[in-house]
Amino acid sequence: MKSQNYYKILLILVFSLFICSTVFVKDTTSMKVNVLEKKVKKRPKSEVPFSDKRLGSFVEDGRTYFRLFSPTAAKVKLVIFKRPEEAYGNEIEMERDENGVWEVSLEGERYGLFYGFRIRNLKMPGIESIICLDPYAKAVTTYNTYLNPRRAIVVKEDDYDWEGDTWIQMDWRDLIIYEMHVRDMTEHPSSGAERRGTYQGLIEKDKAGGIDYIKNLGVNAVELLPAQEFANIEIPFRDSINGKYNTWNPYERNHWGYMTAAYFAPEAYYSEDVRKIEFYKWTGKKAKAVTDFKDMVKAFHKEGIAVIMDVVYNHISEYELGNLKEIDKEYYFRLDRKGNYIAQSYCGNDFKTENPMVRRLIIDSIIFWMKEYHVDGFRFDLGKLIDWQTIEEIIREAQKINPHVVFVCEPWGGGYDPAGFSVRGWGSWNDQIRNGIKGENPIDGRGWIFGNWYGNNDPYRIRSYVNGTLTKDLHGLFLLPEHSVNYLESHDGYTLGDFIRLGLGDACKDEVIENIDEHVRLSETQLKLNMLAAFYLLTTRGIIMLSQGQEFARSKIIPQNANTFDPHRGMIDHNSYEKDNETNYINYNHANINANLLEYYKGLIQFRKHFEAFRRAEYSQVTFFDVSDNPFSIGYLLEYNNDLFIVLCNANMNKSEEILLPEGEWDILVNSDSAGIESLGRISSKIILETSTGVILKKVNE
Numbered sequence: 001m002k003s004q005n006y007y008k009i010l011l012i013l014v015f016s017l018f019i020c021s022t023v024f025v026k027d028t029t030s031m032k033v034n035v036l037e038k039k040v041k042k043r044p045k046s047e048v049p050f051s052d053k054r055l056g057s058f059v060e061d062g063r064t065y066f067r068l069f070s071p072t073a074a075k076v077k078l079v080i081f082k083r084p085e086e087a088y089g090n091e092i093e094m095e096r097d098e099n100g101v102w103e104v105s106l107e108g109e110r111y112g113l114f115y116g117f118r119i120r121n122l123k124m125p126g127i128e129s130i131i132c133l134d135p136y137a138k139a140v141t142t143y144n145t146y147l148n149p150r151r152a153i154v155v156k157e158d159d160y161d162w163e164g165d166t167w168i169q170m171d172w173r174d175l176i177i178y179e180m181h182v183r184d185m186t187e188h189p190s191s192g193a194e195r196r197g198t199y200q201g202l203i204e205k206d207k208a209g210g211i212d213y214i215k216n217l218g219v220n221a222v223e224l225l226p227a228q229e230f231a232n233i234e235i236p237f238r239d240s241i242n243g244k245y246n247t248w249n250p251y252e253r254n255h256w257g258y259m260t261a262a263y264f265a266p267e268a269y270y271s272e273d274v275r276k277i278e279f280y281k282w283t284g285k286k287a288k289a290v291t292d293f294k295d296m297v298k299a300f301h302k303e304g305i306a307v308i309m310d311v312v313y314n315h316i317s318e319y320e321l322g323n324l325k326e327i328d329k330e331y332y333f334r335l336d337r338k339g340n341y342i343a344q345s346y347c348g349n350d351f352k353t354e355n356p357m358v359r360r361l362i363i364d365s366i367i368f369w370m371k372e373y374h375v376d377g378f379r380f381d382l383g384k385l386i387d388w389q390t391i392e393e394i395i396r397e398a399q400k401i402n403p404h405v406v407f408v409c410e411p412w413g414g415g416y417d418p419a420g421f422s423v424r425g426w427g428s429w430n431d432q433i434r435n436g437i438k439g440e441n442p443i444d445g446r447g448w449i450f451g452n453w454y455g456n457n458d459p460y461r462i463r464s465y466v467n468g469t470l471t472k473d474l475h476g477l478f479l480l481p482e483h484s485v486n487y488l489e490s491h492d493g494y495t496l497g498d499f500i501r502l503g504l505g506d507a508c509k510d511e512v513i514e515n516i517d518e519h520v521r522l523s524e525t526q527l528k529l530n531m532l533a534a535f536y537l538l539t540t541r542g543i544i545m546l547s548q549g550q551e552f553a554r555s556k557i558i559p560q561n562a563n564t565f566d567p568h569r570g571m572i573d574h575n576s577y578e579k580d581n582e583t584n585y586i587n588y589n590h591a592n593i594n595a596n597l598l599e600y601y602k603g604l605i606q607f608r609k610h611f612e613a614f615r616r617a618e619y620s621q622v623t624f625f626d627v628s629d630n631p632f633s634i635g636y637l638l639e640y641n642n643d644l645f646i647v648l649c650n651a652n653m654n655k656s657e658e659i660l661l662p663e664g665e666w667d668i669l670v671n672s673d674s675a676g677i678e679s680l681g682r683i684s685s686k687i688i689l690e691t692s693t694g695v696i697l698k699k700v701n702e
Contacts, residue, residue: 056136064110071100139287148320168306169404172482188585203299218605226257250565306376314385318348377406382413442502484542497553512570535694551601603675613640
């Protein structure tokens with residue numbers, strides 16, 4: 001027995017010596033790396049690496065520096081390319097400091113240089129063949145495949161003539177936000193833009209679509225769907241990668257952009273003539289998006305319109321190779337005990353925002369977009385997936401630069417807590433008002449505008465939304481009204497126009513629409529419900545958000561000549577994230593078809609901007625009264641400074657109301673057909689409130 005143990009021990013020793021000698025002969029550098037790794041492993045578990053060194057690529061004193069944070073890497077090489085098409089670049093070893101920052105510098109100002117990183121990590125065998133993108137890349141060129149190999153580009157910062165431009169510093173209570181997609185606003189031929197679908201096309205003057213249209217609508221802020229560099233190509237249909245088989249996306253696109261690849265770089269796709277972009281070609285090589293994005297912001301600012309960016313810091317691009325997953329999976333992502341990605345975002349991974357260098361990356365990115373691009377605010381996707389300390393530090397650091405910087409978010413993602421964001425000074429989307437006024441779904445979840453109560457909705461909640469759904473009300477969410485982002489439509493889900501069409505039974509979700517123009521044209525009842533919804537929304541306290549095309553009851557119809565694998569061609573769509581086609585493009589001919597609704601929105605926006613009471617009134621300045629025994633009617637007096645208003649709404653679709661008025665004469669400023677700041681007529685004593693309408697009266701001052 002002892003002899004058997006002796007031989008086993010001897011065999012193990014011989015085998016160990018063989019392995020050690022093989023490793024030594026094969027790569028003496030790896031021995032040094034292993035020693036370094038042991039030093040890293042000896043760190044106390046409670047010590048999380050952190051560095052305040054400047055990261056990414058930058059030029060100082062005639063040299064170009066490259067720095068990457070990757071604390072668990074065993075070796076990192078800088079790889080530089082004269083052209084991104086080169087299969088092999090010049091590789092330069094980088095040195096690691098004690099905090100996990102790898103760095104090297106090159107002689108000269110290397111602006112325009114293409115580069116990436118090659119990383120060796122013994123915990124992730126096989127990744128050394130991948131060129132990783134710098135997480136701090138300020139400009140990016142991309143090879144158009146779903147794996148999205150990318151190269152960072154060294155760019156010169158603070159090198160743009162802003163012509164005196166600065167942020168639009170606006171009180172949050174005054175915000176009327178227009179949620180829009182850069183490409184959608186001008187890609188349809190009806191926009192009249194010459195450079196359709198681009199940053200530059202968006203700001204062309206004297207066109208039917210784009211910036212002139214947005215200005216004429218009257219909104220004072222735009223919220224861009226993701227415009228940081230993102231993965232816009234997904235897995236080939238009916239093909240697989242990393243165990244995922246694409247059965248859901250025959251378009252092989254991610255049109256909306258919620259798959260961020262580079263947090264410091266503007267999306268190059270919106271600087272290209274996309275009709276000429278081909279698969280298996282490099283785009284963005286000239287870093288044109290850097291200047292184009294700045295031109296866009298400056299143009300909006302000249303019109304008094306703030307620019308808010310929709311940003312995705314809860315996860316990164318899911319399918320591509322060469323991003324933070326290969327740079328340092330263990331540090332940057334939340335993992336389970338088996339080392340698998342946790343994905344409460346349902347996007348393949350969740351960012352480990354509680355780690356200090358991840359937190360720093362997010363804050364650095366926000367500050368960069370504020371300083372370098374003059375961005376006025378941010379909307380955070382799935383904000384609840386970001387830890388509270390990071391949420392607090394983001395707004396604190398950003399307000400040091402611009403005290404009026406806008407921060408709003410989706411208050412869900414691994415939880416739901418609008419109140420938690422409100423106590424930290426953040427705004428968030430108010431789904432109570434969305435679901436209460438419009439409804440949650442048009443089939444069996446219709447809301448107040450249909451003369452219906454959905455779920456927990458009731459007259460008391462309808463009143464609470466008017467004041468901003470405050471915590472002082474039962475079921476309230478927000479400490480301040482300006483923390484409530486009041487909206488009825490967003491990029492996600494049915495448009496408000498389609499919700500009403502479906503809710504009234506005038507359209508069916510599985511019906512093929514043969515005549516789109518006639519389908520878009522609003523019936524009398526559809527128009528009334530759209531107007532009532534707009535009336536209610538634009539008279540509430542809080543931040544107002546409209547979605548592109550909401551103002552003319554846009555319909556998202558999948559073209560019948562769309563992808564042949566799509567079984568819903570010709571039907572109404574409710575989740576168009578993957579469709580780079582007329583499902584999402586803004587058709588300005590349809591705005592003309594429903595011009596009466598468009599003009600009503602313009603009038604309500606003008607009214608809201610003119611009368612401060614509807615933005616700034618205190619809770620105590622709103623007095624509700626019973627209109628009648630009709631539970632779908634509400635009325636309130638609004639007294640602000642020297643002005644007295646009466647606001648009346650009747651969501652009953654079958655019964656009008658006769659309402660007695662207080663003494664005096666009253667100007668009608670908004671009725672069932674028109675809205676604005678000029679009197680539509682004077683009345684006294686009483687008023688007839690028609691079905692599905694709203695009215696605003698202003699007392700004539702003696």
